[in-house]
Amino acid sequence: MATVEHCLYCFEALASHLENRKAMTLVEVEKSWSEYVAATDADAELEGDEPGAADPGAGRNKLAKRLPALHRLAASSSSSSSSPSSVSSTTSLQQQQGGGSGVSTPATSISSMTPPPPRRQPITESPLFVTWNAMSARHGYNLRGCIGTFEPQDIEEGLSSYALTSALHDTRFSPISARELPSLEVAVTLLTDFEDADDAMDWELGKHGLRISFYYHGRRYGATYLPDVAPEQGWTKEETVVSLMRKAGWMGRKDKWQDIDLKVVRYQGKKEDLEYAEYKAWRDWVEEK
Incomplete structure (x- = not known):
């Protein structure tokens, strides 16, 4: 499925192009994101910040609250740093039996069967679509570009290419400009399970x-x-x-x-989305670091 890192990388590809600077690689984004999540989690515990607080850590804490169990995701990424942080569409969880002596209480029985966080499995290529939406005070989010491919793509090359293609070359819209970046939301959809429909x-x-x-x-x-x-x-x-x-x-x-x-092919899509403010909070942290 698509990940937060995929969305960050799309923003990085577009922002670096519009700002005429070198973009971070997907591997660099994944590594930095793991460190950022860990730092955000630590800051929240030490400072006791609340989401939306008027302080420099508010953006990081907002992001940590919005995305559940980020520290577990970061931990699973760092445990296999050589693998891309994409995940498969399903993950099997196995229950474990407790091995202590004596009679288990309901609480200890539940605890003993709690599986460890699943390790995310790498995915190296996939059909994909990148969608850009722009926030309007009057109309909410409006489509600004959406282009993808049904041919499997190398994840890094595909995301970078289609992030720019959908932002700059969707003929239904004018190209996205640098001044629009703060209003944008990106959505990445990895396509799976293609089937011919009966009708x-x-x-x-x-x-x-x-x-x-x-x-x-x-x-x-x-x-x-x-x-x-x-x-x-x-x-x-x-x-x-x-x-x-x-x-x-x-x-x-x-x-x-x-x-x-009609010839109809049905498919499924594993989607993740991210707003520019959340990308900017992470990118500012990278610059400060």
């Missing part, structure tokens, strides 16, 4: 993304929606399919969409 309704809202292709009047059309698009828009499955056909360029009558022979 246009053979998928689940909120679980599957869709990739459709079809021919109409001798011309081939195609388009995709990531898994979160339909729930965010409040669409039904039929509305999603029709909207996707419109996105592909189909201009036929809405009530005739079922007459089109």
